[in-house]
Amino acid sequence: MATYPIFxxxxxxxxxxxxxxxxxxxxxxxxxxxxxxxxxxxxxxxEQDLAPIVGPIDLNEAFARTIKYNRDARxxxxxxxxxxxxxxxxxxxxxxxxAAQAGYSRRSNYAASASVTFSGDEPSSLGNNPSYSVSSDKxxxxxxxxxxWDVLDxxxxxxxxxxxxxxxxxxKERERKVVHSIMExxxxxxxxxxxxxxxxxxxxPLIIKARGALAxxxxxxxxxTQSPMEALTYQRALLESLRTxxxxxxxxxxxxxxxxxxxxxxPSTEFxxxxxxxxxxxxxxxxxxxxxxxxxxxxxxxELREAQYQERITQEEVHSAFLSLFPSLSLSAxxxxxxxxxxxxxxxxxxxxxxxxxLMNVFRYGSIDKLNNLKIAASKQQALAMSMSVISQVHxxxxxxxxxxxxxxxxxxxxxxxxxxxxxxxxNRAAQQIGELTVIREDLxxxxxxxxxxxxxxxxxxxxxxxxxxxxxxxxxxxxxxxxLDQLSNAFxxxxxxxxxxxxxxxxxxxxxxxxxxxxxxx
Numbered sequence: 005m006a007t008y009p010i011f012x013x014x015x016x017x018x019x020x021x022x023x024x025x026x027x028x029x030x031x032x033x034x035x036x037x038x039x040x041x042x043x044x045x046x047x048x049x050x051e052q053d054l055a056p057i058v059g060p061i062d063l064n065e066a067f068a069r070t071i072k073y074n075r076d077a078r079x080x081x082x083x084x085x086x087x088x089x090x091x092x093x094x095x096x097x098x099x100x101x102x103a104a105q106a107g108y109s110r111r112s113n114y115a116a117s118a119s120v121t122f123s124g125d126e127p128s129s130l131g132n133n134p135s136y137s138v139s140s141d142k143x144x145x146x147x148x149x150x151x152x153w154d155v156l157d158x159x160x161x162x163x164x165x166x167x168x169x170x171x172x173x174x175x176k177e178r179e180r181k182v183v184h185s186i187m188e189x190x191x192x193x194x195x196x197x198x199x200x201x202x203x204x205x206x207x208x209p210l211i212i213k214a215r216g217a218l219a220x221x222x223x224x225x226x227x228x229t230q231s232p233m234e235a236l237t238y239q240r241a242l243l244e245s246l247r248t249x250x251x252x253x254x255x256x257x258x259x260x261x262x263x264x265x266x267x268x269x270x271p272s273t274e275f276x277x278x279x280x281x282x283x284x285x286x287x288x289x290x291x292x293x294x295x296x297x298x299x300x301x302x303x304x305x306x307e308l309r310e311a312q313y314q315e316r317i318t319q320e321e322v323h324s325a326f327l328s329l330f331p332s333l334s335l336s337a338x339x340x341x342x343x344x345x346x347x348x349x350x351x352x353x354x355x356x357x358x359x360x361x362x363l364m365n366v367f368r369y370g371s372i373d374k375l376n377n378l379k380i381a382a383s384k385q386q387a388l389a390m391s392m393s394v395i396s397q398v399h400x401x402x403x404x405x406x407x408x409x410x411x412x413x414x415x416x417x418x419x420x421x422x423x424x425x426x427x428x429x430x431x432n433r434a435a436q437q438i439g440e441l442t443v444i445r446e447d448l449x450x451x452x453x454x455x456x457x458x459x460x461x462x463x464x465x466x467x468x469x470x471x472x473x474x475x476x477x478x479x480x481x482x483x484x485x486x487x488x489l490d491q492l493s494n495a496f497x498x499x500x501x502x503x504x505x506x507x508x509x510x511x512x513x514x515x516x517x518x519x520x521x522x523x524x525x526x527x
Contacts, residue, residue: 055489062278063194064500066267068492070190071183071484073268106147114138139346150338150354156330163324170313170320177306177313183480184306184473186266191469193263194277195462200256201280203455207253210447211246217440218242245448252455285461287412288468289506290405294398297475300510301398304476308394311387318383322376329369331361394474401467401474408460408467415453415460422446422453472503475510 061069116136120128218239225235261271269275302308336356343350429446432438472479481487481495502508 057273057275060276060278060280061267062493063191064496065489065493066190066194066263067187067479067496068489069267069269070186071480071492072489074186074266102149102151104147104149107145109144109146111142114142115140141344141346144342144344146340146342148338148340150336150340152334152336154332154334156327156332159327160324163320163327167317167320170317174310174313177310180306180478180480187479188466188469188473190263190266192462192466193259193266195279195458195465196256197259197263198277198279198283199455199458199462200259201277202283202458203451204253204256206451206454207249207256210444210451211249211253213440213447214242214246214249214444217444218246220440242444245444248448248452252452285416286504287409287464288504290468290471290508291506292508292510294402296510296512297398297402297471298395299513299516300475300477301394302391303511303516304478305394305474306476307390308387308476311383311390315380315383315387318379322380325372325376329365329372331359334358334360398471398474401470405464405467405471408464412457412460412464415457419450419453419457422450426450468504472508477503477508 055069055072116138118130118134118136120130120134122128221235221239221242225232225239260277264271264273264275334357336354336358338354339351340354341351426446426449429438429443433443479496479499481492481499484492484495487495
């Protein structure tokens with residue numbers, strides 16, 4: 005009996021060891037050191053690449069920091085880069101498959117064999133002394149390199165690559181949408197933080213004054229120098245004022261931290277806001293008619309462009325499904341080598357062609373065609389529904405802007421009257437003609453009036469931003485990716501100054517007609 009050589013035993017031992025090792029894998033929990041090291045690394049990464057704060061931050065710098073350092077915006081940008089990388093990978097699927105192969109084989113003995121004649125449907129007897137022959141070595145080295153190209157796979161890969169190209173463009177439109185959203189959030193957070201910075205410095209002294217008056221009233225009640233009903237009514241009014249002040253403070257305290265988070269800063273970072281000491285209550289000008297606004301939105305909104313790209317993806321999917329019904333034609337060619345001494349030619353070339361077709365596809369055509377038509381109709385209906393939604397958003401944003409203008413004008417007038425009343429109260433207080441409760445109440449009224457004025461102005465700015473977003477106007481300047489923080493801030497300053505003056509580039513009826521004419525010519 006032949007024995008296995010040492011080499012064969014070694015290979016067998018290695019296979020057994022690999023099998024045992026694979027079966028012995030157990031879950032490996034993260035250690036506290038692993039978690040802490042990862043937390044430290046993330047903290048360091050969050051603080052990297054942030055431009056230092058060198059002065060008070062205005063709205064335009066807040067926009068610039070949000071665009072450059074906001075993590076949601078960066079995530080969408082990375083998704084677009086990943087989608088672009090996937091497109092580059094999918095392009096290789098259209099190329100032929102090029103495979104290189106090499107191998108070494110060893111036998112413990114020669115593959116000797118005998119042969120006999122065959123007649124009458126039966127093989128002849130091997131006999132007692134058969135003659136054996138050998139046609140291969142015990143040790144063999146072989147190698148080959150060959151290309152295989154499937155014509156059907158090429159066609160399917162072509163349509164898949166086109167779909168991936170449209171998915172990349174969709175990711176860019178989603179990135180635009182995220183930028184619109186975070187800039188809208190940044191505008192709202194900025195004005196809210198400005199209001200908080202200005203009013204919190206006034207709320208705390210007023211709370212101290214109200215608590216002092218409350219303590220004085222309690223002492224007077226204990227001394228019984230005032231009727232209990234008057235003292236309790238006075239205390240209830242003070243407590244209502246205190247509750248209102250504390251509710252306002254609770255709402256305003258996190259405003260600055262929320263703005264810092266949007267700008268990619270640690271919420272505990274100290275910084276100043278430019279509009280706190282120098283408030284600017286300029287109202288934006290907007291005079292576009294509704295037809296121009298609707299037309300601009302239908303052309304520029306990222307959601308509609310995404311829907312249009314999705315229609316193209318559906319069309320490519322339909323073409324791909326139709327193409328899959330055809331037979332598969334495979335072409336192959338290769339170079340081969342084998343070092344066997346028994347071969348006359350140790351290297352040779354090979355070529356081949358093959359065809360494969362599922363005949364059942366003939367019966368599937370009708371169902372696939374019906375399904376494809378339904379997919380196209382569904383994608384078109386989705387685009388139409390999105391168009392209607394965009395038009396309604398434009399109308400709602402325009403109405404809200406007009407209401408916000410009226411609300412701000414009324415709040416500003418109310419604040420002016422509240423200030424004049426407060427001045428009168430201060431004068432009477434100096435002459436000791438009114439009590440402390442009246443002073444606290446009017447100070448609170450003036451504070452609330454200022455808060456309402458600030459909130460109304462913030463709502464006005466927010467609704468102005470909503471109108472711009474509803475029209476799909478892109479706030480990002482050209483080449484913003486290569487700009488530093490100051491350049492981006494100055495670009496925002498210039499752009500928003502034009503927009504607030506009403507200088508907005510919109511899609512006119514003439515622009516639309518010219519585009520339709522050019523599109524018809526291209527078709």
